[in-house]
Amino acid sequence: MNLPAPDEEIDHTVACSACDAVCCRLTVVVMPSDDVPRHLVDRGELGLEVMAQNEEGWCLAIDPLRLDCTIYARRPAICREFAMGSRACRAEREDYRAAMARAIPLRVV
Numbered sequence: 001m002n003l004p005a006p007d008e009e010i011d012h013t014v015a016c017s018a019c020d021a022v023c024c025r026l027t028v029v030v031m032p033s034d035d036v037p038r039h040l041v042d043r044g045e046l047g048l049e050v051m052a053q054n055e056e057g058w059c060l061a062i063d064p065l066r067l068d069c070t071i072y073a074r075r076p077a078i079c080r081e082f083a084m085g086s087r088a089c090r091a092e093r094e095d096y097r098a099a100m101a102r103a104i105p106l107r108v109v
């Protein structure tokens, strides 16, 4: 996850309630100071501890039906700092939308 620069413009029209929690598909590095349940932690390619992901690439801590974080009070610092409506948030949502558009062919009858 990329954190927003302090002077970055936030789009306040963006809302998590209208999103498939696509930021929870990004690699989340777990810092030593984080208090994440250990069964949700994996070892990343570079040897860093990261949030484990399911087969579809979503963080294992997400509730797949409600798209809520099941460890919200204990989520890693990087998740707390990821700003809704930030450039990184908007870019991730756009990439996801584009991928979905490619995956689901529309047919006009």
Ligand code: SF4
Pocket (backbone or CB within 6 Å): 023, 024, 025, 028, 051, 059, 060, 061, 062, 068, 069, 070, 071, 072, 075, 076, 079
């Ligand atoms: S810990 Fe929670 S907020 Fe962070 S990526 Fe996983 S589900 Fe999302």
